Amino acid sequence: MTPDTRTVALRDGGLxxxxxSAGRGAPLVYFHSFxxxxxxxxxxxxxxxxxxxxxPFHPGVAGSTGVDALEDLFDLTLAYDELLEAVGLESAHLLxxxxxxxxxxxxxxxxxxxxxxxxxxxxxxxxxxxxPSTDIVVLPHDDLMRVLWTDPQSxxxxxxxxxxxxxxxxxxxxxxxxxxxxxxxxxxxPIPDKGICKRLHRIVAPTLVVWGDTDRVNPxxxxxxxxxxxxxxxxxxxxxxxxxxxxxxxxxASAVEGFLK
Amino acid sequence: xKICFFHLMPYRFLPEDFxxxxxxxxxxxxxxxxxxxxxxxxxxxxLDELQYAEQVGFDGLCVNEHHNNAxxxxxxxxxxxxxxxxxxxxxxxxxxxxxxxxxxxxxxVAEEFAMLDLLSRGRLVxxxxxxxxxxTNFAYGINPATLRERYYEAHDLVIQxxxxxxxxxxxxKYTQIRYANIWPQPLQKPHPPVxxxxxxxxxxxxxxxxxxxxxxYLSYFGYKRGKATMDGFWDVVGRMxxxxxxNRAGFLQLVCVADTDAEAERLYAEHVHYFYQKxxxxxxxxxxxxxxxxxxxxxxxxxxxxxxxARRIRQSLDWGKYLDAGYVIAxxxxxxxxxxxxxVQSLRVGHLMVLLQIGSMPKDLxxxxxxxxxxxxxxxxxxxxxxxxxxxxxSGATRDA
Numbered sequence: 001m002t003p004d005t006r007t008v009a010l011r012d013g014g015l016x017x018x019x020x021s022a023g024r025g026a027p028l029v030y031f032h033s034f035x036x037x038x039x040x041x042x043x044x045x046x047x048x049x050x051x052x053x054x055x056p057f058h059p060g061v062a063g064s065t066g067v068d069a070l071e072d073l074f075d076l077t078l079a080y081d082e083l084l085e086a087v088g089l090e091s092a093h094l095l096x097x098x099x100x101x102x103x104x105x106x107x108x109x110x111x112x113x114x115x116x117x118x119x120x121x122x123x124x125x126x127x128x129x130x131x132p133s134t135d136i137v138v139l140p141h142d143d144l145m146r147v148l149w150t151d152p153q154s155x156x157x158x159x160x161x162x163x164x165x166x167x168x169x170x171x172x173x174x175x176x177x178x179x180x181x182x183x184x185x186x187x188x189x190p191i192p193d194k195g196i197c198k199r200l201h202r203i204v205a206p207t208l209v210v211w212g213d214t215d216r217v218n219p220x221x222x223x224x225x226x227x228x229x230x231x232x233x234x235x236x237x238x239x240x241x242x243x244x245x246x247x248x249x250x251x252x253a254s255a256v257e258g259f260l261k
Numbered sequence: 262x263k264i265c266f267f268h269l270m271p272y273r274f275l276p277e278d279f280x281x282x283x284x285x286x287x288x289x290x291x292x293x294x295x296x297x298x299x300x301x302x303x304x305x306x307x308l309d310e311l312q313y314a315e316q317v318g319f320d321g322l323c324v325n326e327h328h329n330n331a332x333x334x335x336x337x338x339x340x341x342x343x344x345x346x347x348x349x350x351x352x353x354x355x356x357x358x359x360x361x362x363x364x365x366x367x368x369x370v371a372e373e374f375a376m377l378d379l380l381s382r383g384r385l386v387x388x389x390x391x392x393x394x395x396x397t398n399f400a401y402g403i404n405p406a407t408l409r410e411r412y413y414e415a416h417d418l419v420i421q422x423x424x425x426x427x428x429x430x431x432x433x434k435y436t437q438i439r440y441a442n443i444w445p446q447p448l449q450k451p452h453p454p455v456x457x458x459x460x461x462x463x464x465x466x467x468x469x470x471x472x473x474x475x476x477x478y479l480s481y482f483g484y485k486r487g488k489a490t491m492d493g494f495w496d497v498v499g500r501m502x503x504x505x506x507x508n509r510a511g512f513l514q515l516v517c518v519a520d521t522d523a524e525a526e527r528l529y530a531e532h533v534h535y536f537y538q539k540x541x542x543x544x545x546x547x548x549x550x551x552x553x554x555x556x557x558x559x560x561x562x563x564x565x566x567x568x569x570x571a572r573r574i575r576q577s578l579d580w581g582k583y584l585d586a587g588y589v590i591a592x593x594x595x596x597x598x599x600x601x602x603x604x605v606q607s608l609r610v611g612h613l614m615v616l617l618q619i620g621s622m623p624k625d626l627x628x629x630x631x632x633x634x635x636x637x638x639x640x641x642x643x644x645x646x647x648x649x650x651x652x653x654x655x656s657g658a659t660r661d662a
Contacts, residue, residue, distance in 0.1 A: 071407075071434075140545040175559055182552030186406030189398070189550070 001048060003040050003055070007063060010082050015070075017083050018063030020055040023048025026116070026260070027092035029084070030055045031100030033124075034137055034181050035148060035243075037160075043245040046253030051093070051260070056083060058100075060183025067183045073194045076187055077106045084114055093260055094205075095119040097245055098218065099184050105196060105230075108203045115205035119256055121245055122211055122218045123226060127193035131219040137185045147216040150241035160246070200229045207233040208259040210252060212240035234259065262605065262646045263654060264639055265321035265355055266314035266631065267513055267614040270307045270341075272331040273621045274299055275539045285544035288399045290331045300334065306624040308341065312348050313628055314617075317635035318661050321353035321386065323614055325458070325479075326360055327393075328400035332540035332620075339373045346380040353658035354381045355614075357458050357477065358388020362408055363401050366436045367415030371422035371443050378447040383657025385449070388477070389416055390458040391465070395543065398550035405552035409464070411435045423452040454653040456511060456612075461490040462558040466497040470509070475612060475653045477511035481541060484514055484604035485587030491608040508611030508651040514604055516615045517591035518633040525591045528626060529619070530580045533589055536620030537575050545572070589619075594637035601642055611646050612653075 003022035010016065020039050028051040030044060039055050039062060047053050059079065060067030070076050080103060084092065094115045096104035101123030108115035124133060134147050145152040145161060152161075164170045188194065207230045211223040220237070227235045236255050240247045274296060276282070283291065311322045324341045327333030335341055342354050354377065359370045370389075378385040391412050397403045403411070414433045421429065421441070428442035447453055456475040459465035469476040476494050480487045491510065498505055517533065519525035583589045590600045605613055617634060618627040 135546075137551055138546045143546070171562075175556070178551050178554075178559065179556065182406060182550075185551050186404055189404040189406070190402040 001045050003044075003048075003053075008083060008086050010079070010086055011066070011069075015059065015066035015079055015082075016064060017059070018057045019083075019087070020057075021053060023051050023053045025051040027052045027054065027089050028260070029089070029092045029094050029104075031080075031094070031096035031103045032058065033096070033098035033100045034184050035144075036097070037176070037180075041246060041249070043249035043253060046249055047095075047256065050257060054087065054089070054092070056080075058180075058183055061180045067186070070187075073102075073106060073187050074110075076103065077110050080107055081111050081114065090114075091116050093117045093119065095121070095256065096123070097121045098124050098242070099188065101125075102188070102192070102196065105200065105203070108205050108207070109196065109199035110202070112202055112204045115203070117260055118203065118205045118207040119259065120207065120209050120226065121252070122215055122242060123209070123222075124188065124192045124218065125194070125196040126222055126225050126229075127191055128221065128225070131221045133192065133219070133222070134217045136217055137181045148241065148243050150212075150214055150247060154247070156246055157243070160243075197229060201231070203230050206259075208256070209233055209235045210244070210255060211235070211237050212242060212244035212247075213237050214240065215242045215244070217242040262507070262611045262613060262643065263320040263353075263651065264643065265323050265353070265612065265614045266311065266319040267323040267325075267357075267616050268307055268311055268618060269325065269327075269332055269616065270303070270334040271536070271540055271618075271620060272300065272334055273303065273623070275331060275535075279539050280542040283542075285547055286331045286540055286542045287327075287395045288329050288544070288547045290329065294331070303334065307618070308344060308348070310618055310624060310627050310631065311341075311345060314631055314635075315349045315352040317632055318639060319352055319635065320660060321355045321612075321658065322349065323355040323357050325357045325388070326390070326396070328396045330395070330400075332536070339377060342377050342385075343380060346377065346384070351659050351661065352384065353386055353655045354384045355386040355456070356388050357386075357456060357479070358390050360390050360392030360397055360412075361415035361419065362403055362411035363392060363397055364415070366438060367418050368422055368436075368438065368441065368443060370415070371419040372445075374419075374453060375423070375443060375445050375447040378449055378453050379445055381657060383448040384655050385447070385453040386456055386655055387453040388456045388458055389419075393460070394549045394553040395547050398553060399547050405550040407435070408553065409555070413468075420452065423447055449656050454655055456653070461493065462555065463493070463497075463561050464555055464557065466494045467501070470494075470498050470501050470503050473503075475509055475511055477513070477612070477614070479513045479614075481513075481515065481536075481588070483587035483589065484512065484608055487512060488607060491610070495609060505609070506611070506649050506652075507609045507646045508649055508653055510608065510610045511612035511614060512604070512608050512610040513614040513616060514601070515589045515619055516597060516601065516617060516630075516634060516638075517589060517619070518594060518597050518630055518638060519591075520593060520633075522592040522596055525593065526580050529591060529622070529630070532620040532622040532626070533580070533583055533591070534620070537578055537583065537588070540620055541575060542572070594633065597634075597638050598641045601638060602645065605642060605645055611649060611651060613642070
């Protein structure tokens with residue numbers, strides 16, 4: 001399905017969000033991560049069958065601007081709170097992947113009433129010295145393929161890795177990739193622990209933590225950590241890697257739907 | 262023009278198979294390769310080489326800052342500069358420099374540079390690099406997204422600390438100082454000359470010209486490849502209507518002098534090879550943190566010096582190619598004189614820095630190279646750019662009578 005696109009301007013235009021949306025039903029906001037291009041995916045298609053899905057581009061990515069005004073994760077959390085207000089979403093289900101899941105969790109902790117239900121897929125934000133998450137914002141292409149995907153040769157992975165052959169488009173795609181990663185890395189550099197563990201007790205929304213059992217970016221040992229720190233959180237470990245939502249969109253979508261019902 | 266002796270202080274004892282076995286010389290180079298006994302001796306050899314350079318007539322001695330790095334053993338160039346102030350008396354002490362954003366608070370740089378200026382009796386050149394991504398973002402954990410803003414703010418604080426007549430308050434975004442009031446103050450007035458080592462970013466050219474500082478391109482890839490960058494700088498200078506005095510520019514060139522061209526290859530080839538194959542062996546993932554380069558610079562298409570692309574070029578190199586590409590100017594005196602003159606003139610550089618200790622080069626050979634350079638080459642290029650005033654040279658530095 002082709003989502004609607006609109007621009008939401010905040011702070012007299014100092015901050016703008018390019019917002020994709022599709023579907024009907026209870027509102028669900030999706031927050032993307034470092035390595036998702038385009039903003040929409042088959043996974044969101046599935047969710048849009050039963051929900052009105054909103055997928056904002058992170059500031060500094062695609063048509064969303066104003067990231068320079070956001071100095072830290074708290075500034076970013078405020079920005080997303082303002083976005084929800086502007087769109088008229090007093091509350092919504094909040095769902096995110098890795099960096100995006102960190103944003104969803106921050107929103108759920110800082111503004112507990114914004115989150116109806118919270119779904120965190122392989123969230124970033126905690127740190128264990130014995131199992132550091134992989135530094136995927138700097139990883140060269142071949143190494144990246146090996147950690148992101150269960151099977152780097154799968155059609156989905158290969159399609160993801162494809163760059164335009166046309167020179168100008170190829171350069172533009174590379175610049176887009178650097179910009180996307182730098183717009184997010186600024187909130188988590190050099191170590192993604194920005195104190196979220198001090199705030200997680202504030203979350204009141206029922207929470208589902210989802211993990212791929214062979215996630216090579218964010219070790220499974222973090223799953224228990226998240227579950228332990230968010231009161232009453234459920235954990236669903238599914239077969240797949242870090243890009244679980246793209247490797248198995250049907251499976252993850254039905255797990256999510258089951259939780260949101 | 263001024264000719265400076267530049268030292269990187271490389272670790273000379275990396276294993277033969279280093280680049281095959283380890284992924285990077287920088288950031289995560291393993292401790293197991295580090296020999297403290299040998300390094301203790303190295304520091305003294307390298308300081309001897311710098312002192313010798315003054316004795317044979319170099320105008321300035323350059324030290325610089327690197328972290329987690331096996332080709333640059335100077336996390337604190339200020340310590341090296343401090344010892345040099347006690348063992349030298351004439352040459353400029355060129356610290357290229359302190360990566361401002363890495364100092365907390367950056368007033369520390371204002372203080373230490375003031376001390377160095379006093380110790381050297383006004384011979385200090387104050388270098389302010391942004392710092393490489395490896396040094397700042399990876400080794401020191403500074404956020405690439407805010408590195409440049411931090412740098413500019415720190416610069417403002419340092420200059421104010423040197424020039425404001427009274428104590429002041431500094432309410433910065435990254436540094437807040439209620440009582441900014443450094444003691445001691447520098448000897449040179451209004452402050453030591455400022456040189457900006459840059460890797461070729463558009464913003465740095467503009468800012469350096471606007472601030473009336475010296476722009477230095479510290480390239481390891483020689484004058485032929487450096488031309489595009491220096492041309493970029495001079496274009497900006499021209500566009501801004503600033504006087505195109507060659508002393509606004511500095512450039513680093515690797516040089517090997519021998520009695521003949523053939524002798525140069527025999528003496529220096531293995532050390533030059535060590536430098537390009539081992540010292541510049543940087544893992545692609547560390548070459549540049551996302552956000553280190555500005556969008557404007559990315560769009561201008563300037564590539565980083567290290568990383569995958571540079572590695573592909575490097576691995577195919579041999580002595581002939583190092584020379585053809587101009588990475589190294591090497592040969593008998595006449596060859597070096599000729600090419601170095603071309604380098605200085607084509608880049609329009611008034612402050613030439615030469616790297617004469619290269620890679621694994623031992624002390625006796627470095628001194629040989631330095632002596633030959635001073636005797637056979639230096640006199641022939643010293644008088645280039647007559648008639649241009651050098652307003653960017655420390656007032657306490659002098660040339661041998």
